[in-house]
Amino acid sequence: MTLLQSWVESANSADTDFPLNNLPYGVFETDSLEPRCGVAIGDMILDMAAMEEEGLIDLAEEPVFDVPYWNDVMELGPDGWAALRDRLTGLLSADAPDQAQVAPHLVPMAEARMHMPLVVTEFTDFYAGKHHATNIGTMFRGAENALPPNWLHIPIGYNGRASTVVVSGTPIVRPNGQTKAPDAGMPSFGPSKRLDIELEMGAIVGTSSEMGQPVTVAQADEMIFGYVLLNDWSARDIQPWEYQPLGPFQAKAFATSISPWIVTRAALEPFRTSTPERERELLPYLREPGPMLYDIELEVTMAPEGKDPSTIARTNYNQMYYSAAQQLAHHASSGCAMNAGDLLGSGTISGPEKDQRGSLIELSWGGKEPITLDSGETRTFIEDGDTMTLKGAARGDGYRIGFGSCTSTIKPAVKFP
Amino acid sequence: MTLLQSWVESANSADTDFPLNNLPYGVFETDSLEPRCGVAIGDMILDMAAMEEEGLIDLAEEPVFDVPYWNDVMELGPDGWAALRDRLTGLLSADAPDQAQVAPHLVPMAEARMHMPLVVTEFTDFYAGKHHATNIGTMFRGAENALPPNWLHIPIGYNGRASTVVVSGTPIVRPNGQTKAPDAGMPSFGPSKRLDIELEMGAIVGTSSEMGQPVTVAQADEMIFGYVLLNDWSARDIQPWEYQPLGPFQAKAFATSISPWIVTRAALEPFRTSTPERERELLPYLREPGPMLYDIELEVTMAPEGKDPSTIARTNYNQMYYSAAQQLAHHASSGCAMNAGDLLGSGTISGPEKDQRGSLIELSWGGKEPITLDSGETRTFIEDGDTMTLKGAARGDGYRIGFGSCTSTIKPAVKFP
Numbered sequence: 127m128t129l130l131q132s133w134v135e136s137a138n139s140a141d142t143d144f145p146l147n148n149l150p151y152g153v154f155e156t157d158s159l160e161p162r163c164g165v166a167i168g169d170m171i172l173d174m175a176a177m178e179e180e181g182l183i184d185l186a187e188e189p190v191f192d193v194p195y196w197n198d199v200m201e202l203g204p205d206g207w208a209a210l211r212d213r214l215t216g217l218l219s220a221d222a223p224d225q226a227q228v229a230p231h232l233v234p235m236a237e238a239r240m241h242m243p244l245v246v247t248e249f250t251d252f253y254a255g256k257h258h259a260t261n262i263g264t265m266f267r268g269a270e271n272a273l274p275p276n277w278l279h280i281p282i283g284y285n286g287r288a289s290t291v292v293v294s295g296t297p298i299v300r301p302n303g304q305t306k307a308p309d310a311g312m313p314s315f316g317p318s319k320r321l322d323i324e325l326e327m328g329a330i331v332g333t334s335s336e337m338g339q340p341v342t343v344a345q346a347d348e349m350i351f352g353y354v355l356l357n358d359w360s361a362r363d364i365q366p367w368e369y370q371p372l373g374p375f376q377a378k379a380f381a382t383s384i385s386p387w388i389v390t391r392a393a394l395e396p397f398r399t400s401t402p403e404r405e406r407e408l409l410p411y412l413r414e415p416g417p418m419l420y421d422i423e424l425e426v427t428m429a430p431e432g433k434d435p436s437t438i439a440r441t442n443y444n445q446m447y448y449s450a451a452q453q454l455a456h457h458a459s460s461g462c463a464m465n466a467g468d469l470l471g472s473g474t475i476s477g478p479e480k481d482q483r484g485s486l487i488e489l490s491w492g493g494k495e496p497i498t499l500d501s502g503e504t505r506t507f508i509e510d511g512d513t514m515t516l517k518g519a520a521r522g523d524g525y526r527i528g529f530g531s532c533t534s535t536i537k538p539a540v541k542f543p
Numbered sequence: 544m545t546l547l548q549s550w551v552e553s554a555n556s557a558d559t560d561f562p563l564n565n566l567p568y569g570v571f572e573t574d575s576l577e578p579r580c581g582v583a584i585g586d587m588i589l590d591m592a593a594m595e596e597e598g599l600i601d602l603a604e605e606p607v608f609d610v611p612y613w614n615d616v617m618e619l620g621p622d623g624w625a626a627l628r629d630r631l632t633g634l635l636s637a638d639a640p641d642q643a644q645v646a647p648h649l650v651p652m653a654e655a656r657m658h659m660p661l662v663v664t665e666f667t668d669f670y671a672g673k674h675h676a677t678n679i680g681t682m683f684r685g686a687e688n689a690l691p692p693n694w695l696h697i698p699i700g701y702n703g704r705a706s707t708v709v710v711s712g713t714p715i716v717r718p719n720g721q722t723k724a725p726d727a728g729m730p731s732f733g734p735s736k737r738l739d740i741e742l743e744m745g746a747i748v749g750t751s752s753e754m755g756q757p758v759t760v761a762q763a764d765e766m767i768f769g770y771v772l773l774n775d776w777s778a779r780d781i782q783p784w785e786y787q788p789l790g791p792f793q794a795k796a797f798a799t800s801i802s803p804w805i806v807t808r809a810a811l812e813p814f815r816t817s818t819p820e821r822e823r824e825l826l827p828y829l830r831e832p833g834p835m836l837y838d839i840e841l842e843v844t845m846a847p848e849g850k851d852p853s854t855i856a857r858t859n860y861n862q863m864y865y866s867a868a869q870q871l872a873h874h875a876s877s878g879c880a881m882n883a884g885d886l887l888g889s890g891t892i893s894g895p896e897k898d899q900r901g902s903l904i905e906l907s908w909g910g911k912e913p914i915t916l917d918s919g920e921t922r923t924f925i926e927d928g929d930t931m932t933l934k935g936a937a938r939g940d941g942y943r944i945g946f947g948s949c950t951s952t953i954k955p956a957v958k959f960p
Binding site: 247248253263266274276279280282283284285286287288289290292299301302303304306312313314315337338339340361364367368369370371372373374375376377379380381406407409410411456457459460461462463464465468540542 | 664670683718787792794957
């Protein structure tokens with residue numbers, strides 16, 4: 127596929143994240159507009175509430191854009207999603223007849239403030255990056271026991287906390303928590319000293335499944351509405367003390383950030399790729415009928431307060447051992463009901479090389495090997511005032527499907543009551 | 544406190560779960576009434592939607608009983624909860640002047656079908672029973688490592704799945720899942736063979752906390768709207784294979800049942816009791832300023848298909864090492880935002896004696912010591928067609944604050960797609 131031409135000029139650049147090929151979904155407000163659904167096109171946002179009010183978009187009997195989240199569109203199901211994408215492509219393509227009616231509903235992105243694009247019903251985080259799992263396992267349990275015995279058979283995951291999933295730009299307050307040094311007699315409580323990111327992709331479930339009813343991997347793929355960048359903030363000193371035997375809890379519960387634009391599965395279709403060859407044969411319920419992963423280039427930057435960002439890692443979503451469709455099929459395998467608005471984190475995405483690692487605990491090898499930023503400063507973990515940014519894009523022939531960015535600045539911990 | 548007299552005669556018996564002292568909150572429907580909020584009194588239910596429509600209940604500017612869940616009442620906060628309880632007590636007490644107006648809005652409980660009393664926003668399950676944790680730890684890790692090192696310092700918990708929390712009476716489908724026998728080379732997939740209950744109390748968070756803002760134990764106690772019985776269904780063969788390193792996932796995600804009536808904190812006030820003496824001093828953020836646990840007698844019955852129920856365990860909520868207030872304070876300690884409608888499972892409640900154990904894995908000691916039911920049948924875990932029931936009540940002077948029951952029958956596993 128090549129770059130599709132739009133009458134919105136800024137969408138026709140090879141450098142934009144948001145060509146006509148993309149059309150991602152977000153929620154925005156401006157000084158004069160209340161929060162509402164919008165579609166990114168070049169450096170503009172199409173106001174979907176206004177488009178629906180004017181009758182230019184007419185998806186269902188009841189309005190779906192009178193609310194500031196995309197969950198109502200999800201409820202329309204895959205046919206509705208396809209109809210919307212067709213309509214938008216028609217309205218915004220270079221030869222569209224309705225330009226004069228549509229143009230007044232374009233808002234400059236520079237004037238918009240972004241909100242959460244969906245109501246997250248529940249959040250599940252997986253652990254499906256083999257390089258990451260091996261790195262972390264080596265640090266926590268030694269090289270011989272790096273990969274847990276179940277890892278090659280199950281897309282390991284845990285339920286996260288939906289109440290603290292926030293949109294890019296939201297400051298993150300350093301968490302307090304219990305930690306215990308191996309040689310300390312008692313735990314202590316205070317601000318985390320090992321605050322970290324996890325570079326992930328988030329898959330958004332768009333159609334629901336019934337309690338008691340599993341889904342196949344093929345059905346799971348069809349249930350996915352779209353993808354976002356996801357930063358699974360982690361307190362590396364809280365986690366080792368609390369996580370046995372029931373898994374991570376407060377080390378992760380304080381915040382998860384996502385990028386503001388949901389990139390649809392349809393936009394990513396040309397970039398499908400297969401998960402790597404299996405090292406152990408999977409059980410039938412987890413086998414993929416086709417390529418279910420995507421070739422999406424990812425990078426992480428870190429900027430101390432007042433300094434320019436330094437790129438600290440580059441990797442690709444194609445490094446995952448399990449796809450989101452496999453994760454979703456596993457999630458529903460027990461009969462767990464899945465809902466439109468459920469968010470599935472991929473797990474940290476690290477490549478095989480040292481500069482392809484998607485977390486600071488890997489990049490600084492547990493804090494033992496500080497990384498040096500372009501400013502000359504060094505870091506093992508995140509300091510107050512640092513800004514962490516994730517970026518991602520799938521690259522086509524003369525265009526790219528961009529995810530925008532997922533960026534947050536760290537604020538000091540609150541003093542405890 | 545003694546039994547308060549009501550003009551609803553069935554509420555004046557020492558044997559009712561629902562005297563005027565109780566006034567628990569549920570959601571019911573009948574053949575002629577759509578699902579709506581109701582208050583139990585004796586063997587009747589007061590129709591709150593009708594009461595509000597008639598102007599007999601008037602809590603806020605906007606109606607709160609035009610929806611079939613109690614979340615809107617939760618949003619009113621502790622002052623609103625107290626006002627509602629005062630009003631209900633006034634309307635239903637023996638000397639109430641408005642009996643003739645109220646009586647038409649009483650519906651016989653026998654005609655009602657119960658629904659979920661709330662929309663569960665998120666579900667967190669804890670592990671705060673010391674006898675249970677010791678029993679399970681002994682079976683899984685040996686007597687020397689029974690209690691994890693963090694257990695006496697942290698109310699250990701994990702995020703559960705809200706989408707499968709269902710009301711008493713909902714059949715439970717036996718889950719499928721991955722299991723692996725220790726001597727097997729590969730895992731296999733199929734119906735769980737070690738399906739179990741966990742006898743717990745559920746605390747319902749009624750007021751929200753802000754992201755980034757911890758709460759004290761005293762504040763946490765004030766945030767709790769009420770309590771229900773909770774059965775944390777568990778697949779004991781799926782759990783050991785999947786739970787390392789990120790905790791239980793599909794072994795728990797398929798179902799959690801709760802009793803239909805939310806018993807308010809106010810109704811339980813006379814039954815407050817303290818957590819046991821600390822074996823290790825707690826960090827200040829977890830210390831209780833007063834008694835935060837409750838004296839609630841609990842029992843579990845098991846009934847094979849077509850047979851009478853046999854009581855298999857009796858215990859008490861006062862056995863917990865951590866209170867719900869401590870769990871909630873810990874949950875928010877990292878800055879995790881808590882919301883009205885969040886459900887916190889206490890963890891399995893077992894007493895020190897063998898017949899006080901709140902799960903079959905404990906009662907049958909990992910399946911090695913089958914229990915014998917009154918019918919003469921034996922059980923290690925749950926078989927298809929079995930009905931499991933939890934009951935609970937706080938016992939006062941000539942009255943009791945009952946929780947009703949939390950009962951479910953097991954259906955066979957679905958055939959996998």
